[in-house]
Amino acid sequence: MRVLRRCEDTSAETPNQPVARPSDKPAVFQIIVFVFLLKAALLAADPQPGFHFGDSGAYLATALAKWIPPDRSFTYGFLLRPLVVQTHSLIPVLLLQTTLSALASIVAGAILLRYFGASRRVAVCFSLLCAVEPLQLMSERFVMTEAVAAFGFSLFVWACLEFLRSSKMWLLLLVQVIGVGLVSLRFSFIPVVLLVSVVLPLLSAGKSRLRSRPLWTRLALAIVASQLLLFGYRHLFGFLSYGPPAYLYRDGDFLAADMAPLITPHDFPIADERTALFQKIHIPLDGIDSRRLHRWVPGGICDAILQIAHGDEYLANQLARRTAKRAMLRDPLGVVRVAAGTYREFLTVEKIEWALKLDQGQFVSPTPDDVRMIRGWFGIDVSNRRFDSLTKRWERLAVPWCWLMVALPLLYAVEIAARRPDAMRLDLLLLLTALCILGTAVVPVEIANPRYLTPLPWLSVLILGAMAARLDLRLRTAKARSQTAFAT
Numbered sequence: 001m002r003v004l005r006r007c008e009d010t011s012a013e014t015p016n017q018p019v020a021r022p023s024d025k026p027a028v029f030q031i032i033v034f035v036f037l038l039k040a041a042l043l044a045a046d047p048q049p050g051f052h053f054g055d056s057g058a059y060l061a062t063a064l065a066k067w068i069p070p071d072r073s074f075t076y077g078f079l080l081r082p083l084v085v086q087t088h089s090l091i092p093v094l095l096l097q098t099t100l101s102a103l104a105s106i107v108a109g110a111i112l113l114r115y116f117g118a119s120r121r122v123a124v125c126f127s128l129l130c131a132v133e134p135l136q137l138m139s140e141r142f143v144m145t146e147a148v149a150a151f152g153f154s155l156f157v158w159a160c161l162e163f164l165r166s167s168k169m170w171l172l173l174l175v176q177v178i179g180v181g182l183v184s185l186r187f188s189f190i191p192v193v194l195l196v197s198v199v200l201p202l203l204s205a206g207k208s209r210l211r212s213r214p215l216w217t218r219l220a221l222a223i224v225a226s227q228l229l230l231f232g233y234r235h236l237f238g239f240l241s242y243g244p245p246a247y248l249y250r251d252g253d254f255l256a257a258d259m260a261p262l263i264t265p266h267d268f269p270i271a272d273e274r275t276a277l278f279q280k281i282h283i284p285l286d287g288i289d290s291r292r293l294h295r296w297v298p299g300g301i302c303d304a305i306l307q308i309a310h311g312d313e314y315l316a317n318q319l320a321r322r323t324a325k326r327a328m329l330r331d332p333l334g335v336v337r338v339a340a341g342t343y344r345e346f347l348t349v350e351k352i353e354w355a356l357k358l359d360q361g362q363f364v365s366p367t368p369d370d371v372r373m374i375r376g377w378f379g380i381d382v383s384n385r386r387f388d389s390l391t392k393r394w395e396r397l398a399v400p401w402c403w404l405m406v407a408l409p410l411l412y413a414v415e416i417a418a419r420r421p422d423a424m425r426l427d428l429l430l431l432l433t434a435l436c437i438l439g440t441a442v443v444p445v446e447i448a449n450p451r452y453l454t455p456l457p458w459l460s461v462l463i464l465g466a467m468a469a470r471l472d473l474r475l476r477t478a479k480a481r482s483q484t485a486f487a488t
Contacts, residue, residue: 024113027120031109031127038131039102046390049090050142051382052361057370059143064377068241071250075184076145090143090378097140100151105130107154108462115161115426118469126465134398135450135457138391146454149185152178153455160200161426167204172222175200180229186454187247188440195436197226203425249314252321253302257295258444260285262327262334269322273308280304288341291446335443345448346406352399352450359451360392361385402450405460409434412463427466434459
């Protein structure tokens with residue numbers, strides 16, 4: 001009878017405010033112990049730092065020389081600075097990122113316990129799955145933003161869910177602060193942060209209070225706070241870069257390459273230069289496989305626009321951005337076709353196997369400056385790297401996991417629709433966030449790259465845990481009822 005009563009109590013939890021069971025604290029402690037032991041063992045088995053050039057070289061240049069890269073995060077480099085300047089070692093970076101990744105796994109388990117009514121075994125199981133998830137596990141060893149960003153995103157999701165549970169205004173503000181921190185680490189977080197600033201207050205109201213004054217107060221507060229923080233970040237980036245306010249100074253170049261299959265001469269904003277521009281483009285524009293070449297190779301659209309701008313990189317970026325936006329507005333169905341093509345690449349074995357190797361840095365060699373900097377400062381020779389470590393071999397087996405990640409938001413939507421009367425606002429938040437992340441990984445990108453899915457690996461484990469928690473609850477309830485019926 002105790003089993004039945006516990007199951008009935010859990011199932012009676014309201015969708016908006018699940019009840020934390022008395023056993024949650026011991027379960028969280030158990031998760032902490034298991035996750036840290038597992039992470040420590042894996043770090044001992046594979047303690048070698050990894051590099052993805054030229055991102056890693058740019059981040060280390062920021063850490064060592066305070067250089068502000070025009071097309072990448074600078075906050076990550078400043079986070080690395082106190083860890084590497086005095087120690088002349090990357091071991092502190094690995095320790096920090098492993099710790100943050102472990103904390104993200106613990107946060108996932110705690111969220112399952114607190115907000116989705118998961119049993120101890122489900123929460124522990126999915127925390128450990130999060131700890132060994134291949135993309136996150138490999139990112140812990142790389143001088144890249146992914147591990148730090150995934151931890152920040154776990155706090156972002158926690159703050160969102162706690163706000164939906166309690167409606168405390170300081171949590172709504174905390175969400176915006178964490179959001180701008182995420183944007184400073186990865187430019188691709190902007191759509192998620194903007195979406196949540198609107199959706200979170202709306203979800204907090206419920207259907208019966210859409211016209212209430214508190215709802216509109218929260219909505220105005222979230223939007224204003226988000227925009228002010230993003231405004232401040234743009235000006236900070238411009239101040240440190242001795243340039244105009246911006247998120248990045250190469251966002252237009254990336255977007256023009258991403259949308260190259262849609263661009264026609266009429267999309268270039270300077271009419272007198274359209275013919276000259278397209279005479280300088282020697283790479284075909286109509287194939288989605290050529291987009292990466294258009295960003296980095298001479299004869300691509302970005303190189304052609306830079307020539308039209310007479311080498312002025314800031315002007316070239318502006319022209320590229322305006323060109324891409326005009327093409328997207330002119331042909332929105334074309335944007336959908338490009339996104340669909342990228343999505344199909346995520347489901348192609350050869351494409352993802354190649355991309356996983358690319359993420360390990362196998363196809364991009366360090367520059368001579370990178371080799372000298374890393375050898376001189378850290379004593380590591382990156383001119384002869386190996387790719388057979390434990391985490392790299394594990395990551396190369398992640399093709400089916402990548403398929404599941406890109407399919408999971410759609411499967412989750414079906415699962416929510418199937419139980420519509422009982423769907424929680426917490427589920428809707430996770431679903432919308434997952435769809436937004438997936439959108440940023442298939443629309444403004446040049447290839448289907450698992451690295452661009454960050455932080456979807458962490459979120460996917462959380463979503464699977466929430467679905468497993470509901471299944472486990474139904475099974476326990478059915479078992480308890482059958483035992484009670486047999487006993488009577």
